Amino acid sequence: MNAYKTEEYMGIPGLPVEIFIKEDEWEALQNKSNRRNFKKNRYDFAIRLNNKSSYLGTYKLRGAGSLKRAYKAGTPDRLCYNIKLFKSIRFEPDVKLKKFYLMNMIFDPYYFKMRFSYKLLQSVGLFPSYHQFISLKINGKPQGINLLVERPQDSIVRTRSGVMGVYRRRNPENGHQVFETKYQKPQQNEKWHMDRLYEVMKTLRGNELISETNKIMDLDAYLTWLAFNSLMMCSDTSDEIYYSIVKSNEFPEGRIEFSAWDYDDIMDPNQPDYVIKDPLLFGCEDEIDKRVKSEPALYDLYKNILKNLLTMKMTEAYLIKVLKNVEQEGDQLSTGLPIEDERRLKIKRKEKIKTFESKLLARHSDLLKKLIK
Numbered sequence: 095m096n097a098y099k100t101e102e103y104m105g106i107p108g109l110p111v112e113i114f115i116k117e118d119e120w121e122a123l124q125n126k127s128n129r130r131n132f133k134k135n136r137y138d139f140a141i142r143l144n145n146k147s148s149y150l151g152t153y154k155l156r157g158a159g160s161l162k163r164a165y166k167a168g169t170p171d172r173l174c175y176n177i178k179l180f181k182s183i184r185f186e187p188d189v190k191l192k193k194f195y196l197m198n199m200i201f202d203p204y205y206f207k208m209r210f211s212y213k214l215l216q217s218v219g220l221f222p223s224y225h226q227f228i229s230l231k232i233n234g235k236p237q238g239i240n241l242l243v244e245r246p247q248d249s250i251v252r253t254r255s256g257v258m259g260v261y262r263r264r265n266p267e268n269g270h271q272v273f274e275t276k277y278q279k280p281q282q283n284e285k286w287h288m289d290r291l292y293e294v295m296k297t298l299r300g301n302e303l304i305s306e307t308n309k310i311m312d313l314d315a316y317l318t319w320l321a322f323n324s325l326m327m328c329s330d331t332s333d334e335i336y337y338s339i340v341k342s343n344e345f346p347e348g349r350i351e352f353s354a355w356d357y358d359d360i361m362d363p364n365q366p367d368y369v370i371k372d373p374l375l376f377g378c379e380d381e382i383d384k385r386v387k388s389e390p391a392l393y394d395l396y397k398n399i400l401k402n403l404l405t406m407k408m409t410e411a412y413l414i415k416v417l418k419n420v421e422q423e424g425d426q427l428s429t430g431l432p433i434e435d436e437r438r439l440k441i442k443r444k445e446k447i448k449t450f451e452s453k454l455l456a457r458h459s460d461l462l463k464k465l466i467k
Contacts, residue, residue, distance in 0.1 A: 106144060107426035108229040108239060111196075113153075113175075114140040120233055124170035129161055136178070143183065151179035156195060163200045172198045172237060189224045193248055196230065197241040201358035204443040205239045205427070206450070210420045211326060211357030218318055218407060220354045223249040229428055236430025246336045246355055247276035256341040258282040258348055262355075263333055264380070273337065287339055287350055295382055300391045311350035314399060319354055320375065320386065321400040325408065326360040327457060329369065329377035361453045373464050374400060401465050410455055417454075421447050 115123070119137055122128045136152035143149075155161060156176040164172045175196040182192040202208050205227065215221035223244040230237040244252075247260040259282045261273035273284050291310045298306055307313050323331055334356040339348040365371075370378040372387050374397065386392045424443060429436050 107423060108227050108428055109143065109242070110145055110231075111228040111240075111242070112142045112145075112231040112234070114142070115153075115233060117233070123155070123173065126165045126170065129155060129165070133161075141177070141179070149179050149181060149183065151177060153177055157197075160198055160200050164198060167200065169200070171232070171235070172200055174198050185224060185226070189244070189252075191224065191244055191248075193245050195243045195245060196228070197243055198237075199239065199241055199358065204439075204446045205241075205424055206417070206420050206443070206447055207360055208241055208356075208358050209423070210417055211360060213416050213420065214408060214413075215322065215354050215357075218322070218403070220315065220319055220322070220352065222246075222253040222353060227423065227427055229430060231430070238429045238431070239424075239427050246353055250336065250338045250351075250353055251277060254338065254340055254351070258339045258341055259284055261337045261339075262335070264288070276336065282339065284337070284339060287348060288337075291350065292381060295385045299389065303385075303389060304391055304395060309345070309349070312352060313395075315352045316382065317386070317396045317399045318403060319352055320378065320383065320396060321403045322354070322408075323378075324374060324376040324400065325403065325457060325461065326357065326454075327362055327376055328357060328360045329362065329365050330356060330359050331377045332380045332383075361450055361457070374461065397465060400461065404458060404462055404465075408458075410458055413454060413458065414451065417447065417451055 115137070123132055132155040134154070136154045139151060139153050141149050141151065153175050155173055157174040160174050164170055176193075177196060178193050179191075182190045184190045197208070199205050199208060209225070209227065212221050212223070212225055223246055225241055225243040228240050228242045230240040246262075250260050251257045257277070258279050259275065260277040261284050262276055263274040273288065275284070278284075287310065291307070294303065294306050294310060304313065319335065322328075334354065336353040336355060338351045338353065340351050341348045365377060366379075368379060369376075370383055370387050372378070375383065375387060378384075378387070386396050421444070425440065429439060431439065
């Protein structure tokens with residue numbers, strides 16, 4: 095069927111996407127007092143991609159800070175959406191999506207931080223979600239550049255075999271490590287794995303701690319995530335990581351793996367007062383992070399992983415190359431603004447990217463110097 099032809103959506107800078115919502119709903123959406131209702135309930139809509147194929151489905155609002163910022167900034171039409179279609183759309187030969195997010199990038203107004211971060215995270219296996227820039231319209235009105243992103247839990251299940259559950263946001267309750275459940279197979283429960291992990295973290299030391307922790311979770315992946323956050327100076331951390339329990343022949347009881355999320359607030363040297371203060375760590379607050387800092391064997395392993403990240407995987411040359419790629423990708427996008435406004439926005443975007451690059455390379459160099467000391 096023509097509606098499923100992959101070539102309609104592949105390799106299109108700023109894929110044109112138009113959403114059709116009932117006019118009374120569209121007016122109600124822009125009223126801040128209705129936000130909770132539109133986040134809780136789903137509403138029918140139609141969506142058209144690349145000015146060709148149309149699909150039916152439901153939507154609801156998503157996000158917290160991004161919605162508050164949209165209303166506060168006087169742009170209540172710039173919202174984030176949780177999309178669920180009745181039929182899947184194939185975006186790439188091996189990527190077929192039925193559920194995805196449309197992100198307004200209101201915290202990333204020059205549309206490069208999230209795309210840049212996600213590309214880097216993909217290169218180290220910490221971001222499996224399909225994502226691409228789109229040029230969004232709603233009922234014919236331009237909404238600027240948005241980011242279409244596959245839901246993290248769906249991408250984890252799609253790209254990894256043996257996934258038993260996907261969780262987010264730890265909330266200790268009645269002595270257990272309880273998480274927000276995003277996906278879970280019947281009879282699966284995260285409490286046993288998480289309780290075991292945090293108990294090992296509290297009680298063991300040295301190489302025994304590392305050995306036992308590796309049996310419960312992908313320790314290298316978690317430490318790589320910490321190292322990446324340090325490089326990017328990201329303080330929004332423990333709420334923005336997905337935990338998945340994955341069974342395999344090697345780990346028949348399941349092992350915890352990790353995927354990153356949400357990188358629009360980066361390269362900010364200011365950290366909240368409650369986070370761990372350490373020259374090589376950044377934005378760390380979880381009990382695991384505290385053990386990384388306090389346990390010498392774990393801290394040494396973290397330093398080795400950080401050094402490997404900076405000298406082998408995310409060298410200065412590689413960072414510049416990926417950032418340039420994202421900059422050039424953005425140059426091809428149409429925001430839907432008047433010509434002169436778009437020209438000024440793109441000039442400002444180049445300036446912001448240049449400043450960001452300088453800060454990033456300075457941070458990269460500073461971390462390497464601290465590692466050598």
